[in-house]
Amino acid sequence: MLGKLDWSAIPFDQPIPLIAGAVVLVGILGVLAWVVVKGHLPYLWHEWITSVDHKRIGVMYILLASVMLLRGGSDAIMMRIQQAVAYQSQGYLPPEHYNQIFSAHGTIMIFFVAMPFVIGLMNLIVPLQLGVRDVAFPTLNSVGFWLTATGALLVNLSLVIGEFARTGWLAFPPLSELSYSPGVGVDYYAWSLQISGVGTLVAGINLVTTVLKLRTKGMNYLRMPMFCWTTLASNLLIVAAFPILTATLAMLLLDRYLGFHFFTNEAGGNVMMFMNLIWAWGHPEVYILVLPAFGIFSEVVSTFSGKALFGYRSMVLATMAICVISFMVWLHHFFTMGAGPDVNAIFGIASMIIAIPTGVKIYNWLFTMYGGRIRFETPMLWSIGFMVTFIIGGLTGVLVAVPPADFILHNSMFLVAHFHNVIIGGVLFGAFAGFEYWFPKAFGFRLNDRWGKLAFWFTFLGFYVTFIPLYVAGMLGMTRRMQHYDVAAWRPWMLVAAVGMAVLTIGVICQIVQLVVSIRNREALRDRTGDPWDGRSLEWATSSPPPVFNFAFNPDVRGEDAYWDMKAHAKQQSLDHDAPEYHDIEMPRNSPTGFVCAFFATVMGFALIWHIWWMVILGGIGAFATFVVFAWRDHDEYVIPAEEVAAIDRVNLEERRSLVSMAGTV
Ligand code: HEM
Ligand SMILES: [Cu+2]
Numbered sequence: 001m002l003g004k005l006d007w008s009a010i011p012f013d014q015p016i017p018l019i020a021g022a023v024v025l026v027g028i029l030g031v032l033a034w035v036v037v038k039g040h041l042p043y044l045w046h047e048w049i050t051s052v053d054h055k056r057i058g059v060m061y062i063l064l065a066s067v068m069l070l071r072g073g074s075d076a077i078m079m080r081i082q083q084a085v086a087y088q089s090q091g092y093l094p095p096e097h098y099n100q101i102f103s104a105h106g107t108i109m110i111f112f113v114a115m116p117f118v119i120g121l122m123n124l125i126v127p128l129q130l131g132v133r134d135v136a137f138p139t140l141n142s143v144g145f146w147l148t149a150t151g152a153l154l155v156n157l158s159l160v161i162g163e164f165a166r167t168g169w170l171a172f173p174p175l176s177e178l179s180y181s182p183g184v185g186v187d188y189y190a191w192s193l194q195i196s197g198v199g200t201l202v203a204g205i206n207l208v209t210t211v212l213k214l215r216t217k218g219m220n221y222l223r224m225p226m227f228c229w230t231t232l233a234s235n236l237l238i239v240a241a242f243p244i245l246t247a248t249l250a251m252l253l254l255d256r257y258l259g260f261h262f263f264t265n266e267a268g269g270n271v272m273m274f275m276n277l278i279w280a281w282g283h284p285e286v287y288i289l290v291l292p293a294f295g296i297f298s299e300v301v302s303t304f305s306g307k308a309l310f311g312y313r314s315m316v317l318a319t320m321a322i323c324v325i326s327f328m329v330w331l332h333h334f335f336t337m338g339a340g341p342d343v344n345a346i347f348g349i350a351s352m353i354i355a356i357p358t359g360v361k362i363y364n365w366l367f368t369m370y371g372g373r374i375r376f377e378t379p380m381l382w383s384i385g386f387m388v389t390f391i392i393g394g395l396t397g398v399l400v401a402v403p404p405a406d407f408i409l410h411n412s413m414f415l416v417a418h419f420h421n422v423i424i425g426g427v428l429f430g431a432f433a434g435f436e437y438w439f440p441k442a443f444g445f446r447l448n449d450r451w452g453k454l455a456f457w458f459t460f461l462g463f464y465v466t467f468i469p470l471y472v473a474g475m476l477g478m479t480r481r482m483q484h485y486d487v488a489a490w491r492p493w494m495l496v497a498a499v500g501m502a503v504l505t506i507g508v509i510c511q512i513v514q515l516v517v518s519i520r521n522r523e524a525l526r527d528r529t530g531d532p533w534d535g536r537s538l539e540w541a542t543s544s545p546p547p548v549f550n551f552a553f554n555p556d557v558r559g560e561d562a563y564w565d566m567k568a569h570a571k572q573q574s575l576d577h578d579a580p581e582y583h584d585i586e587m588p589r590n591s592p593t594g595f596v597c598a599f600f601a602t603v604m605g606f607a608l609i610w611h612i613w614w615m616v617i618l619g620g621i622g623a624f625a626t627f628v629v630f631a632w633r634d635h636d637e638y639v640i641p642a643e644e645v646a647a648i649d650r651v652n653l654e655e656r657r658s659l660v661s662m663a664g665t666v
Contacts, residue, residue, distance in 0.1 A: 003611035004184065009162045014097065020074075021160035050590040052138035053548055054123050057145050059442055061120025062435065064145075068112040068152055073508060075105035077501055080466070084498035086484035087491045095483045099166035100185065102481055104155065106169025107189060110285070111196055112152040114423065117431040118292040119148075119203050122231045125438055126207065128539035128546065129225045131216030131555040134588065136209035139630065142594030144202035150598045151196025154605050158188040162609070165189035168481065170282065171252065173263035173274050178256045186256065187609045190249045195601050197246050204238030207231055216538075218557035222316070225537040226309060229316050230295030233323040234288050240327070241284040248277040275337065279330035287326040290422065291319065293430025294361060297383045300433050301365045303535050304380040305372030311364040318357035318364075325354050335406045344403040351401035358394055362387060377533070378452035382433035385460045389425030393418060396471070414474025417467045424463055432459075432511075440532045444544045445525040451514030459507030465500030469493035528655045543652040549585045549640060552649035582646040586637045593630040597623050 011017055035041055048056055078101055082091045093101070127135055135141050158164040165185040167176045176186045211232045215224070252274070254260040261269035302309040309315060331339060331347040365387060374380065396418040400406045409415060432455075440446045473493040478485070518525055531540040542551055604619025606612075 001612075003607070003613070005161075005610040005612065009184075009610075010160060011163070014094075016093075016097070017159045024156075024159075046590065049595050050142070050592045052134075052142050052588050052591055052594075054127050054135045054138065054141060055442065055546065057141050058120045058122075058124025061116040061123060061145055061148070064149055064152060065113050065115075065117035065120060065431070068108055068116070069508075071156065072105055072108040072113055073505070075101045075108070077505065079105065080494075080498045080501040082484075083482065083494045086482075087488075087494070088486050089484060091484050093483070096166055098483045099481075100164045103165045103168055103171075103185075103189070104158075107165075107193070108152075108155060109423075110169060110289075111193060112148070112155065114289045114427050114431070115200060116148055118234070118289060118427065119200070119207075121296065121431065121434045121438065122207055122227075122234075122292055123203070124442060125434075125539055126228055126231050127210060127214070128441070128542065128550060129228050129537050130211065130214060131219060131538045131541075131551060131557065132210070132214045133550050133585070135206050136214055137206050138588040139591050139593055139636075140202050141206050142591065143597055144199040144206065144594075146594040146598030147199030147202070147601055148196045150602045150605065151192040151199070153602060154188060154192040154195070154609070157606070158185070162188065170278055172278075173252065173255070173269075173271050174265050176252060176256075177264055179264075184609050186252075190253050190256075191605045191608050194246065194249050194253075195605050197242055197249070200238060201242045201246070204235040204242065207235040208239055211235075216551075216554045216557060222313065223557055225295075226298035226312070226315055226319075227292070227295035227537075229319050230291040230298075233319045234291040237284045237288045237291070237323060237326065241281045241288065244277055244281040245285075248274065248281065251277075272334075272337065275334050276330070279333040280327075283330040283333065284326050286419075286422070287322060289427045290430070291322065293386075293427050293434075294319070296430045296434040296437070297365060297386060298361075299535075299537065300379045300383045300437050301368050303437075303533050304375045304377055304383075305369045306375075306534070307368055307372040308536070309364065310367035310370075311360070314360055315364050318360040321357040322354060325350065325357075329354065329401075332401050332406070335403045336410045341403070348401050348403050352398050355394060355398055362391065377436075378447070378449050378456060379433045379437035379533075381453060381456045382429045382436065385456065386425055386429040386433070389429065389460075389463065390422065393421030393425050396421060409474060411480050412474035413470045413478045413480055416480050417470035417474060420467050420470075424467075432456075437533065438539075440527045441530075441539055441544050441546075443522075444527060445518065445522040446527055446532055447518045448514050448521065448525065451510050451517055455507050455510035455514055457507075458503055458510055462500050462502075462504030462507050465503055466497050467500070469497040469500070473497075530652070530656060543655070547648050547652070548587055549645065552582060552585075552645050553580065580649075582642040582649065584642050585640045585645055587640060589636055589638050591630065591633075593626055597626045600626060 035044060048060065051057065078093065079098070082093050082098055085091050091098075123135065123141065127133070155164065162184040165171055165176065165181070165188065167181060167186060167189070171186055171189055174180055176189075211224070211228055251260070251262040255262050255264060255269070261267040263269050263271055263274045265271065298309055298315065329347055329351040331343065332351045335344050335348070365383075396414070400409050400415060400418060436447055436452055470493070473490050476487075476489050476493075478487070478490045478493075527544055530543045530546075532544075533540075538555055538557075541555060600619045600622035602619075604616055604623065607615035607619055
């Protein structure tokens with residue numbers, strides 16, 4: 001009846017996950033009870049859960065990412081403590097538990113922190129920058145988000161029911177095959193990623209279509225803000241790469257569930273096939289994450305330098321070059337696995353070539369700053385911190401892309417330092433910069449900048465104190481994923497790294513404090529202009545937060561300089577229009593499709609993990625039926641009458657006009 005599920009699935013003998021699980025459960029129940037008692041449930045349901053508004057969905061993505069950052073972060077803290085104390089001792093974590101932690105940490109950080117963070121920011125901002133009302137497929141957008149949430153939920157469920165994979169974040173066979181991992185850990189891993197992967201693919205298709213098809217009048221490709229370009233590049237990579245991940249995981253699952261032999265060592269299976277496939281997805285994946293961050297830095301650097309982006313066209317070219325080349329270097333992840341010197345050399349050189357367009361970007365940012373009037377606001381600090389940090393990460397990348405060097409550094413702590421260097425210093429700093437920069441757009445008030453700056457400095461310093469020692473330990477021969485060790489020379493570096501982790505944690509706490517303090521002082525921090533940073537692209541041309549329909553009129557972009565002119569023009573247009581003629585606006589209706597569909601996907605995923613076949617069928621039918629019902633609906637849009645649009649827009653214009661004339665600028 002319940003497949004493999006019985007009481008032994010709950011780890012009664014392990015206090016750490018049990019206590020953590022209990023705390024989280026009490027927390028969730030507490031929030032839920034508060035929501036119900038205060039009567040917020042209808043509001044949440046109508047305004048958020050069923051919302052198909054790209055801005056709301058973007059915010060929910062970012063919320064999911066932030067919560068998961070705390071989860072993935074606590075795993076990181078546990079690992080750093082373990083490696084600090086596990087010198088000539090077992091440490092405080094049993095080995096199999098440690099293995100689960102590093103696997104869950106990597107999986108969560110990539111799939112449920114970095115991905116939803118950048119997808120959330122793209123969702124929130126790109127339609128605004130393009131001057132349009134929504135993404136191409138609003139309901140699908142909601143489905144995409146909720147499927148991502150399903151994946152996150154399943155991963156966290158493994159904390160208390162069953163176990164998580166002990167195979168690392170990419171679940172290499174043969175370790176992930178049934179004979180070496182007979183438990184449900186790998187199944188949790190694979191089904192969570194299958195389900196959230198579908199969500200990501202859907203989001204990717206949506207954003208590609210939005211950028212290609214839905215630009216406002218006059219917004220031709222070479223007038224799009226840089227963030228829209230990097231969004232396009234990143235989502236093209238999603239559309240091309242995620243099906244590979246889906247297929248690879250499907251094959252692994254066939255091996256595990258039905259005794260196929262795609263990747264086994266016997267019966268004709270081939271492990272190298274897995275390596276090729278997973279990295280054909282995995283290498284583009286790191287650019288899926290970092291390209292949107294590049295876009296954010298471009299926007300932030302030009303806004304806070306008070307100058308148009310230097311070398312806009314070369315930036316576009318560099319972005320698309322990275323997009324293409326990143327698909328041709330996957331083999332550098334297994335130089336050591338016997339492809340031979342010729343193949344290694346080709347892929348080594350191809351990998352290093354990516355440094356060229358990346359360098360172009362760095363120079364363009366520097367030249368944008370050069371001669372500008374730089375304002376060191378928090379988003380700008382993250383951007384400058386990024387430039388310094390990312391150069392180090394890129395250089396160490398070029399180093400490991402030299403095959404002979406990689407034979408020494410592969411799977412060492414040096415590698416761990418490299419990819420954290422680029423992912424934290426690139427993607428996470430970018431996410432934070434975007435968060436600080438666009439927060440006032442999403443919520444109508446700024447974040448407290450004292451706490452923001454403190455958060456930056458602690459995170460920045462903490463990052464270096466944590467990861468520079470890992471480079472050293474790697475060069476001293478320490479391999480990755482060690483539960484304990486006996487080499488005295490590594491010990492001091494592990495201790496320093498643990499101290500660094502503490503500093504990093506203070507940075508994260510500052511950010512939480514910043515959020516709390518800012519929400520409490522939101523009246524004082526209120527921004528009525530809609531343009532608190534003197535921005536250069538269209539998202540600043542509407543009020544903050546924007547009305548559901550974003551723009552009362554589709555902005556008309558004219559002129560060659562797609563940035564400053566465009567905004568000045570857009571502002572002028574919306575401010576000077578004396579008696580504009582408003583029209584009815586049709587907007588997509590809210591829909592529970594995404595949420596209901598994700599509910600059934602969760603049921604189905606859980607049932608698949610535990611081999612509860614009747615429940616699998618039930619979940620599958622439920623999800624399918626949801627789509628059928630959705631496809632059959634009669635009313636998919638509602639009309640906002642012209643008078644209502646006019647009323648909303650007049651209030652916004654009044655606010656903006658009075659403030660603009662007060663400031664004496666346009
Ligand atoms: C010039 C740019 C870069 C070069 C030449 C480069 C090169 C490499 C190479 C050769 C490896 C494999 C090393 C080994 O397994 O021994 C590697 C690993 C890795 N890189 Fe990079 N990299 C670059 C930029 C980036 C960026 C921008 C990111 C992320 C946003 C990134 C994320 C990673 C990750 C996550 C791994 C480790 C995967 C694993 O084995 O778990 N790299 N890099
Ligand atoms: Cu790579």
